Amino acid sequence: MTYHSATGPVGAEGRYWDALLEGRLELPRCTGCGRWHWPAVWRCGSCGSWDHEWTQQPLEGEVFTYTRTHHPFGGTEAFAKPFSTLIVTLNSVPVRLVGVLEGDEAGLRIGALVTGTIARTAFGDAQIPALRWSLS
Ligand SMILES: [Zn+2]
Incomplete structure (x- = not known):
């Protein structure tokens, strides 16, 4: 797709x-x-x-909510389990964006500050841009 x-x-x-x-x-x-x-x-x-x-x-915001995935399912093969998916409220505008947390999870909580990067992820046969968040 x-x-x-x-x-x-x-x-x-x-x-x-x-x-x-x-x-x-x-x-x-x-x-x-x-x-x-x-x-x-x-x-x-x-x-x-x-x-x-x-x-x-800017890719800066705070964790609105998150979920941790422990079991593999289609489309998550590239991620080591468990991994956390965040919904982040941007600091600059009232918009929330989804992305996977990378790096240390210590300190992950609602309201934690995060910064983002733009990575690529597999989507079918394509590599599409995807957001990754790291705790600040
Ligand atoms: Zn209008």
Whole structure:
């Protein structure tokens, strides 16, 4: 499965994937009302605007919640078990993003500060960008 067609990105979130491939996190904000949208949308549900400005955001935030996976299932073959998957609230904008924790888990708790990196992960036959979080 791919997220790009031969002519460019597919879906409202196409720019997110393109930016990750180039090593940046970019997120959309409605230019009509200033609301942040994630997942990305074509049209703002608050003000009806079709225009969004994408800006680069730092990969810094705090753990909103997490889960630990102990048993293998399809798509997790590359991760040593157990591993933890985090939902992180970004510091810079009111958006939450998912990624796997890498490195030492000591100190993992809701509210812990984390920094992110952009890695690659297997998705079917493709290697797609994926977020990894580390405790700060
Ligand atoms: Zn809006």
